[in-house]
Amino acid sequence: AIQMTQSPSSLSASVGDRVTITCRASQVMRNDLGWFQQKPGKAPKLLIYDASTLQTGVPSRFSGRGSGTDFTLTISNLQPEDSATYYCLQDYSFPLHFGGGTKVEIK
Amino acid sequence: EVQLVESGGGLVQPGGSLRLSCTASGFNFGTYAMIWVRQAPGRGLEWISGISAYGGSTDYADPVKGRFTISRDNSRNTLFLQMNSLRPDDTAVYFCAKRGATVGQPGAFDCWGHGTLVTVSS
Numbered sequence: 001a002i003q004m005t006q007s008p009s010s011l012s013a014s015v016g017d018r019v020t021i022t023c024r025a026s027q028v029m030r031n032d033l034g035w036f037q038q039k040p041g042k043a044p045k046l047l048i049y050d051a052s053t054l055q056t057g058v059p060s061r062f063s064g065r066g067s068g069t070d071f072t073l074t075i076s077n078l079q080p081e082d083s084a085t086y087y088c089l090q091d092y093s094f095p096l097h098f099g100g101g102t103k104v105e106i107k
Numbered sequence: 108e109v110q111l112v113e114s115g116g117g118l119v120q121p122g123g124s125l126r127l128s129c130t131a132s133g134f135n136f137g138t139y140a141m142i143w144v145r146q147a148p149g150r151g152l153e154w155i156s157g158i159s160a161y162g163g164s165t166d167y168a169d170p171v172k173g174r175f176t177i178s179r180d181n182s183r184n185t186l187f188l189q190m191n192s193l194r195p196d197d198t199a200v201y202f203c204a205k206r207g208a209t210v211g212q213p214g215a216f217d218c219w220g221h222g223t224l225v226t227v228s229s
Contacts, residue, residue, distance in 0.1 A: 001169075035215025036134075036152075042150060043202055043222060051217035053209075087152050091214040094166035096142070096154040 002027050002090050006099025014107045018076045021086055021102045025069045029092035031091050035064055035073045038101075041085045047086075048073065108132040109218045111203050116223030123193050123227070129186040129203030129220055137161070137181035140206045142216065143188050145199035146224075153199075156188065160209065171197075193227045200224050 003026040013019050019070035023033065032049035036044040046055045051071055061076045075082055083106045088099040115127040129141070133198030142157040154179040155168045165177050176189040186203050200222040 030213075032213035034216065036216075038152070043219035044204075044216075045219075046207070046215060046217045049207065049212050051214070053212075053215075055215070055217065064213075085151075089152075089214055089216070091152070094157065095168045096157065098144075098152040098154060101151040 001095050002029055002093055002097060004088055004090050004097050004099040006088055006102055006103060009100060010103040011103065012062060012107050013078050013107040014097045015078055015080060019078055019104065020075075021073045021088075021104075023066075023069070023071045023073075023088035025090055025092075027051065028068050029090055031067045032090065032092035033064075033066070035062075035072050036087045036089065037082075037084045038087065044087065060066045060071045075104070078104075078106065082106070109205075111205065111220035113201060113203055113219055113220040113223035116201065116225045118226045119193055119227065120229050121194060124189070124191045125193065126223070126227060127188040127190065127201055127203075127223060128217075129182045131186070131189075131205070134218075136184040138209050140150055141179065141186045142204050142206075143177060143186075144202045144204060145197075145198070146202070147199040150199075155201075158186070159202070190225070193225075195227050198225060198227050 005024045033051045035048040038044045083101045158177045174192045178187045202222045204216040204219045207217035
């Protein structure tokens with residue numbers, strides 16, 4: 001089973017900052033990765049799929065990169081509404097596996 | 108509007124059973140694979156099961172294998188999760204989600220329900 005290790009587990013940044021979250025897979029998995037944003041008490045929301053494709057309606061300050069085993073989610077020009085927990089999901093092989101999550105706090 | 112609505116959660120004693128439902132609307136349910144994901148209180152997301160569009164292929168995470176069964180009724184636009192031999196560590200909010208495309212688009216689970224809470228306690 002492919003496990004996803006996500007880092008950091010939390011970060012604090014200011015409005016306008018650029019932040020990067022990393023997921024590392026335990027095995028090579030092409031680009032079969034999604035990124036999700038979750039706010040407290042809400043369902044996850046799809047941001048990025050296929051490692052780098054922005055979901056319709058998601059602001060362009062969100063971007064994804066990577067392939068193989070190393071993937072990143074970058075939020076450029078951080079906004080107050082970006083305060084949330086972010087998760088990666090490997091969709092290469094069953095069982096699917098989420099990273100442990102990164103809680104983003106706005107200073 | 109594409110929508111998923113979960114139901115069937117509640118309080119159950121250890122060893123008991125529950126059947127969750129996820130009712131879909133606004134899209135051709137029978138052509139999309141579906142998954143169940145859970146989130147224990149204060150914890151991260153955990154994928155637990157998936158099913159292909161026509162129900163012929165299913166997969167499970169190790170913690171639920173042999174106890175949970177995923178199924179679907181495409182004529183009723185409904186996804187199910189039968190949960191047996193429930194344990195306190197199954198306590199979580201359970202979400203259903205759909206794939207964003209019938210083929211391709213890996214990682215694109217684009218529509219999620221609001222979740223239903225399952226509490227396993229005596």
